Amino acid sequence: MEIYIYGGGERLVGRSGVGQAIRHQREALRRAGLPASDRWSRDTGAVQINTVLPDAVLTALHARLHRRKVVWYGHSTMEDFRDSFVGSNLLAPWFRRWITFCYGLGDVVVTPTPYARELLLRYGVRRPVYSLSNGVDTDFFAPDPALRDAFRSRYGLKEGEKAVISVGHTIARKGLPEFLDLAARMPRVRFFWFGWTDPRLVPAAVRAAMAAAPENVCFAGFVDRERLREAYCGADAFAFLSREETEGIVVLEALACGIPVLVRDIPVYRRWLKDGENVYKAADEETAYRRLSGILDGTLPDLTAAGRAVAQARSLEAVGRCLGEIYRRERILHPAPAPLPPRRVRV
Numbered sequence: 098m099e100i101y102i103y104g105g106g107e108r109l110v111g112r113s114g115v116g117q118a119i120r121h122q123r124e125a126l127r128r129a130g131l132p133a134s135d136r137w138s139r140d141t142g143a144v145q146i147n148t149v150l151p152d153a154v155l156t157a158l159h160a161r162l163h164r165r166k167v168v169w170y171g172h173s174t175m176e177d178f179r180d181s182f183v184g185s186n187l188l189a190p191w192f193r194r195w196i197t198f199c200y201g202l203g204d205v206v207v208t209p210t211p212y213a214r215e216l217l218l219r220y221g222v223r224r225p226v227y228s229l230s231n232g233v234d235t236d237f238f239a240p241d242p243a244l245r246d247a248f249r250s251r252y253g254l255k256e257g258e259k260a261v262i263s264v265g266h267t268i269a270r271k272g273l274p275e276f277l278d279l280a281a282r283m284p285r286v287r288f289f290w291f292g293w294t295d296p297r298l299v300p301a302a303v304r305a306a307m308a309a310a311p312e313n314v315c316f317a318g319f320v321d322r323e324r325l326r327e328a329y330c331g332a333d334a335f336a337f338l339s340r341e342e343t344e345g346i347v348v349l350e351a352l353a354c355g356i357p358v359l360v361r362d363i364p365v366y367r368r369w370l371k372d373g374e375n376v377y378k379a380a381d382e383e384t385a386y387r388r389l390s391g392i393l394d395g396t397l398p399d400l401t402a403a404g405r406a407v408a409q410a411r412s413l414e415a416v417g418r419c420l421g422e423i424y425r426r427e428r429i430l431h432p433a434p435a436p437l438p439p440r441r442v443r444v
Contacts, residue, residue, distance in 0.1 A: 109148075179341070180268070201222060244330035263290050265339065284312075286313060339361060
C-alpha cells in the first residue's frame with residue numbers, strides 16, 4: 098500500500114514553508130523506505146494533506162468515502178495567520194474554525210512542534226495529534242566556506258563588510274518592520290531580505306515601510322534553494338524576528354548551514370532552541386540590537402556547532418523514521434503498531 102501525498106494547492110504554497118514541507122515529506126518517506134506516490138491509485142492506503150484549501154477537504158472526503166486513511170499536516174494556526182496578509186486579522190477567528198474543521202477530517206494530525214500541538218488541542222481538534230518536525234536536508238544545507246566568497250561577490254560586499262540576512266514573506270508577522278529598524282540602527286552593515294509576497298496581499302503600512310527602507314537594505318526577492326544556501330553560508334548572521342511560527346523551516350536551514358542565528362523569543366522555540374546555547378534570542382528590539390551587535394563584532398560566543406546539532410537531530414532521515422512510527426502506531430499501513438511511548442513524537 099502506498100502513501101499518496103496530495104499536491105493540490107502546491108502551486109499556491111510552493112514558495113512558502115508549506116511547499117517546502119511537502120517536498121521534505123516526499124524525501125523523508127523515500128529515505129525511510131516507505132512507499133509514496135503523487136497520485137491516487139488502487140494501491141493508495143493513506144492520503145497526506147498539507148493545505149486547508151477547499152480542494153483539500155474534497156480530497157479528504159473522497160479518501161474517507163473509499164475507506165482510506167487521512168493524515169492531515171497542521172501547518173496553519175490562527176495565531177500565525179494574524180499579521181500576515183490584507184484582512185487577515187479580521188478573518189483570523191473564522192480561519193480558526195475552518196482549520197479545526199479541516200483537521201477534524203483527518204484520522205491523524207501531524208504538526209511541527211509541541212507548541213503547535215497544544216494550540217490545535219486547545220482549538221478542540223479531537224483526532225490524535227502528533228508533533229513532528231518538518232525537518233531539514235542536512236546534506237544539502239551544510240557549512241561550505243566556498244559559498245561565502247560567492248555570496249559576497251554576487252552582492253558586491255566589500256572586504257570586512259558585515260551582512261545580515263532574513264528569509265520569508267514580506268509581511269509584518271515575519272518581523273520585517275523590526276528587521277528594517279535594525280538596519281536603520283546599523284548603517285554600516287548590509288541587510289538582505291530573501292522572499293517575496295504579491296504586493297496586493299501586503300498591508301499598506303508594510304509596503305510603505307519597504308519603500309522607505311534604509312539604503313543598506315536589499316530586497317533580494319525569491320531565490321532557489323542553491324542561492325539561498327549560498328546566502329546562509331555567506332552572511333555573518335541570520336536574524337529571524339518572526340512574531341509567530343509553527344516551527345520555522347528557514348531557522349532549521351540556517352542552523353544546518355552553520356550561520357549564527359538570532360530569533361525573537363516566542364513560545365514555539367522554548368522547548369528546543371536555548372538562548373545562549375544554540376541560538377540567541379531577543380524579546381524586544383533593544384535586546385535584538387545588542388545581541389546582533391555582539392554576534393557581528395565577535396563579543397558573543399560562537400554557538401554554530403550546537404546549532405548545527407539541532408538541525409542534524411531533525412534531518413530528513415530522522416523525520417522519515419518517526420513518520421514511519423506514527424503510521425505503524427496508528428495502523429495506517431501496517432497491521433500492528435510498533436512499540437512507541439505515549440502520543441508525542443518529537444524531532
